[in-house]
Amino acid sequence: MKHLCRFLFCALAFAFGQAPLLAEAGVILKMTCRAKGQEAELCEAAIKEWARKKKEETGTDVKVEIIKLPQSSSESYAFTQQLLGSQAEDVDIYQVDTTWSVFLAPHVVPLNAHFSPEEMAAHFPVAIQSNTIQGNLVAIPWYADIDVLFYRLDVLEKRRAKPPTTWEELAKTAQMIQDYERRFDGNTRFCGYVFRGKSYEGLMCHVVEWIESFGGNVFSPGSLPQEDRVIEAFTFLSELIPKVSPPGVLNYTEEEVRGVFQLGEAAFAHNWPYMWALAQMSGSPVEGKVGITVLPRGKADRESVSVLGGWGLCVSKYSKHQDLAVDLVRWLTRHEEQKRRAVKASYLPTIVTLYGDPEVLAKNPFFLPISKALSTAIVRPAAFFGRLYPQVSAAVTSIAQSVLSKELTPAEGAKQLIQAVETFKQRAQSSPEDPSAAS
Amino acid sequence: MSWSREKTAWAFVAPCLFVLLSVAAWPLLRTIFLSFTDAQLEHMSGAKFIYWENFKALFSDKDWKQSVYNTLLFAACSVPCETLLGLFVALALHKPFKGRGLLRAAVLVPWAIPTIVSARMWGWMLHDVYGILNELLVRVGILSAPLPWTASPELSFWTIVMVDVWKTTPFMALLLLAGLQSLPQDCFEAALVDGVSKKRIFFRITLPLLRPTLIVTLIFRTLEALRIFDLVYILSNGGPKTMTMSVYARRYLVDYANVGYGSAAAVCLSLIVALITILYINVGRHRILEER
Amino acid sequence: MSTIALKNVTKSFRDHQIISGIDLELSGNACTVLVGPSGCGKSTLLRLICGLEEPTTGEVHIDGRCVNTLPPVERGIAMVFQSYALYPHMTVFDNMAFALKISGCSKTDIAQRVHKAAKTLNVEHLLDRKPKELSGGQRQRVAIGRAIVRHPKIFLFDEPLSNLDAALRVKMRHELARLKAELKTTMIYVTHDQSEAMTLADTIVVMRDGRIEQAGTPLSLYHHPENLFVAGFIGSPTMNFLKAIVEKIQSQYLVLRFDSGETLSIPITRAELSARKPSLSLGETITVGIRPEDIKEEVSSTEDGAIFSGKVSLVENLGNETHVWVTLPGGATLNLRQAKKDVPHALGQEVALLVRAARCHIFDPQGKAIQRTQKEAACSP
Structure with missing residues (x-):
């Protein structure tokens, strides 16, 4: 028995010792990928296909390891910054947010050379533009994200309410429904309107949407802020808690919003479209009861404003397998793959023609109205603020939270917001080291 | 010790010292160095000396002052709670009873779970809509409506204190239990024979004899409490009301990639912790010397 | 009190x-x-x-x-x-x-x-x-x-x-x-x-x-x-114990025979003998106890007692007194106490020891003492 154990131990040690040698026989690519919802599974499935095809066509054994990114985009940003900033060769492909382009520019392979002009034109222009820095395509768009308004078909029908078109209508309808549900139906947990209120990038998107949809004009570089419009927007915000939204909303990210809505405890949810597929899955408490519409406007005569989010893929300049990596990136972002992701998990494609594809629309009827919003979506001023952008985001969300929790009056909040953004704008412009220049 | 024995001793200690120096001393020195520069994460090689600028900016930042206040308040609230509760638990576990071994192991579970995991767990339990804590309290009638434990600026601080007390009481209990069990048992019997009541025994005999252990435990725990990071990071809503010094330093170091400024915050954090530790030890030493 | x-x-x-x-x-x-x-x-x-x-x-x-x-x-x-x-x-x-x-x-x-x-x-x-x-x-x-x-x-x-x-x-x-x-x-x-x-x-x-x-x-x-x-x-050094067999039960005496062949007649009354229930029978083994200070060196017996001969196996000289261990044929040892003035012994020396009946304690096979009034207190040397 003792000898058997010894033999086993030696055999195992030998086998493990050989592992690095075995690994060197093939190529290993490493890729970061978000794991929110079904993203990771979708990614892995696509990668498997690609690896199989590669083996068939060229005989090279390629293994792709996925590094799962944290749920919060701010966290993912920090992670990506550290790796690229230290010029690590470990990771070849990064999944990147549209707001990171300025930082990414000096560290990635420009993808213009690897995509034909027709391929690039197939995407939404704003998607390509937000990923282009000084003429270099920093990352190729993978999917778009745009905030939409989810609502409960059955609950609205019960109360004979229509999907709101302005924020004021939303507040009124949501409050009415919340009152009814809590008082007359005895459901003390029901909420009118839930959104991402934690102090992070998700709230920043909301704030830009709210402010700009009221006409605040705060965030575009070179624009003149309209203080009274901002006060209007903040007045709407300050009256949300607790009659329309639960106080806990100040700690919600995407998943918490989805949790509340999918459990059936909210009438309206303000979130990314990925929630659709999950909420409509069999077994979900709200299956078949979900409606989507564009975000409400500030006033009846204004336009609905959505912030364009979205993620793309880039290839690290320090990668040892750039050609293979670019090939994989091309595979993952092509027409068929974007369609598959749309049908399977309702990820918004960036390729325009897919919005007319009958299969896609059958699964996601709300894509049609959304596609118009996509082409008119606004971009966050990340490129303009460059390195300062995280600080701008932190300051703005902090003020928004104070207004939401009634610590600041709308007037005070508006003043502080405009002041803060203006100060940052000045710093960004006068910074000796131009943040948008490649170093 | 003869010279050759000393040499051998150094030879044995040297590898450990080397590891310690490289893992702890090098980053510490580098952080201090960086705090005097304007280093940025994506551009570390281009860092320039700006001397005291970072520190000046730090001291005039109201968010930093709020963080320092939050951290000190947090330590001042959670450490006494943990110590008292820990003492209570230790006294309960001191007397042998059936199932004591099992209970001792069970009591350790909160401490054993990694903070990240238990913070996430508490985050879900404390959720205002689908959290079980609110559900239970509303059902039982203690609350009329669910509370936003982690979201409300007023409540979130105390929620974090509560979770920290839950997590750390077992640690304190175990340290104090060890102290209790090392006390000479015969003078407790003598006290019984002398007719001293149980309450008196605790205050006049147990506590004074336990003082050295208490002081060490308090120092240990205060140091940890001043460095608190994971609980705050996971549970809080990111606002300035609950930000502690470590969270502040990380925000600047990582989120804003401002390595110079973040290092300055980290250096200040270390200095504050060191100062409080020295104070504690001095007070403690006087007390312990008094005994002698 | x-x-x-x-x-x-x-x-x-x-x-x-x-x-x-x-x-x-x-x-x-x-x-x-x-x-x-x-x-x-x-x-x-x-x-x-x-x-x-x-x-x-x-x-x-x-x-x-x-x-x-x-x-x-x-x-x-x-x-x-x-x-x-x-x-x-x-x-x-x-x-x-x-x-x-x-x-x-x-x-x-x-x-x-x-x-x-x-x-x-x-x-x-x-x-x-x-x-x-x-x-x-x-x-x-x-x-x-x-x-x-x-x-x-x-x-x-x-x-x-x-x-x-x-x-x-x-x-x-x-x-x-x-x-x-x-x-x-x-x-x-x-x-x-x-x-x-x-x-x-x-x-x-x-x-x-x-x-x-x-x-x-x-x-x-x-x-x-x-x-x-x-x-x-009780008593230091401890009492010596020897095993003996009851040979004769007479009206005023109990005759015991030791392993090494010596006999000892112990004065005891009928009443004291019958106090032990059941009464002693012939052939039973009883234990005889004698304190070290009650053993004297004596070649012939002028008093009632038994003479045991043996070889000195251990001598402990404490300065004020000496303890001597004597091994008897049969393996048992007797420990006696010598005063300072007595002549010291050498190892292996042959000695003869007197065990006086009046100073003996007897114990039945269960270890209980058979009390006698004719026991003499050890106040006289």
Whole structure:
């Protein structure tokens, strides 16, 4: 028995010792990928296909390891910054947010050379533009994200309410429904309107949407802020808690919003479209009861404003397998793959023609109205603020939270917001080291 | 010790010292160095000396002052709670009873779970809509409506204190239990024979004899409490009301990639912790010397 | 002066019986010493009397009152522990004053009592020190002082001298004897050292395996042990035991034959013989006990007794006396005590020893003594 154990131990040690040698026989690519919802599974499935095809066509054994990114985009940003900033060769492909382009520019392979002009034109222009820095395509768009308004078909029908078109209508309808549900139906947990209120990038998107949809004009570089419009927007915000939204909303990210809505405890949810597929899955408490519409406007005569989010893929300049990596990136972002992701998990494609594809629309009827919003979506001023952008985001969300929790009056909040953004704008412009220049 | 024995001793200690120096001393020195520069994460090689600028900016930042206040308040609230509760638990576990071994192991579970995991767990339990804590309290009638434990600026601080007390009481209990069990048992019997009541025994005999252990435990725990990071990071809503010094330093170091400024915050954090530790030890030493 | 009575007391710890059915009565201002080998239950008995343990069955009475459920302080008891049990964080003064402070004595009263006790025990110059600054003997005295100041009805001592070195032990023994005379309170003293028992006790209680073997005055235990165990326990060096067979039972004598062939006629009356039930029969093996000081070197017997010849196997010369071990043919050894003036022996030397019948103790096959009145007390050489 003792000898058997010894033999086993030696055999195992030998086998493990050989592992690095075995690994060197093939190529290993490493890729970061978000794991929110079904993203990771979708990614892995696509990668498997690609690896199989590669083996068939060229005989090279390629293994792709996925590094799962944290749920919060701010966290993912920090992670990506550290790796690229230290010029690590470990990771070849990064999944990147549209707001990171300025930082990414000096560290990635420009993808213009690897995509034909027709391929690039197939995407939404704003998607390509937000990923282009000084003429270099920093990352190729993978999917778009745009905030939409989810609502409960059955609950609205019960109360004979229509999907709101302005924020004021939303507040009124949501409050009415919340009152009814809590008082007359005895459901003390029901909420009118839930959104991402934690102090992070998700709230920043909301704030830009709210402010700009009221006409605040705060965030575009070179624009003149309209203080009274901002006060209007903040007045709407300050009256949300607790009659329309639960106080806990100040700690919600995407998943918490989805949790509340999918459990059936909210009438309206303000979130990314990925929630659709999950909420409509069999077994979900709200299956078949979900409606989507564009975000409400500030006033009846204004336009609905959505912030364009979205993620793309880039290839690290320090990668040892750039050609293979670019090939994989091309595979993952092509027409068929974007369609598959749309049908399977309702990820918004960036390729325009897919919005007319009958299969896609059958699964996601709300894509049609959304596609118009996509082409008119606004971009966050990340490129303009460059390195300062995280600080701008932190300051703005902090003020928004104070207004939401009634610590600041709308007037005070508006003043502080405009002041803060203006100060940052000045710093960004006068910074000796131009943040948008490649170093 | 003869010279050759000393040499051998150094030879044995040297590898450990080397590891310690490289893992702890090098980053510490580098952080201090960086705090005097304007280093940025994506551009570390281009860092320039700006001397005291970072520190000046730090001291005039109201968010930093709020963080320092939050951290000190947090330590001042959670450490006494943990110590008292820990003492209570230790006294309960001191007397042998059936199932004591099992209970001792069970009591350790909160401490054993990694903070990240238990913070996430508490985050879900404390959720205002689908959290079980609110559900239970509303059902039982203690609350009329669910509370936003982690979201409300007023409540979130105390929620974090509560979770920290839950997590750390077992640690304190175990340290104090060890102290209790090392006390000479015969003078407790003598006290019984002398007719001293149980309450008196605790205050006049147990506590004074336990003082050295208490002081060490308090120092240990205060140091940890001043460095608190994971609980705050996971549970809080990111606002300035609950930000502690470590969270502040990380925000600047990582989120804003401002390595110079973040290092300055980290250096200040270390200095504050060191100062409080020295104070504690001095007070403690006087007390312990008094005994002698 | 208190009366302590134990009625059918047993004590078990988790199915392990430490004390089995003890009945004992101690009265008057006596010093009772509980003595016995380790594990005999004497400390447990003391703790039962003190109130630190409760008896599993039976009752403890103090001054006629059942005190089973009374805490120690209400029994009027003070105890001196084997490890002294001083409060390490208090000064000697505070140690001695603590109990008085708890019971609410006035400051002047406390100071007076403490100083008096300290003077009695010679620790007045140590009142400001902490226990860890004191030597073993000093700590012992402080522990005693702590007990004294309370003016208790009963003093309990749990092997107080066992942690001290030999010379200090003798000195403290004398101090305790002096204290005993001074205080005139009931004392119960536990020790495993039989010489302490012999010197301090008014009554000795010998215990073994949770039972009382014999209780009585020191000399009665010495001269009239009731069984083999007590005979072998009391007295140092221990009594010699030889096995013998009953050869003849006559009206005034019992004739015994030893393994080595010698015979011994022991004077005993019929009544004393028949006191043992069932009566002795021929051929039974009994044990004969003789103390070392009762063996003389003698070639021929002019008195009633038996002569044993053997070779000297071990000589221990203590300076004031010598202990000699003689091995008899058959393997048994006899230990005799020689006075300083006697001629010393060499190893292997042949000697003849006289064992006088009048000084012998006889024990039946079960180890119980067959008491005789014709036994002679060993006062004459």
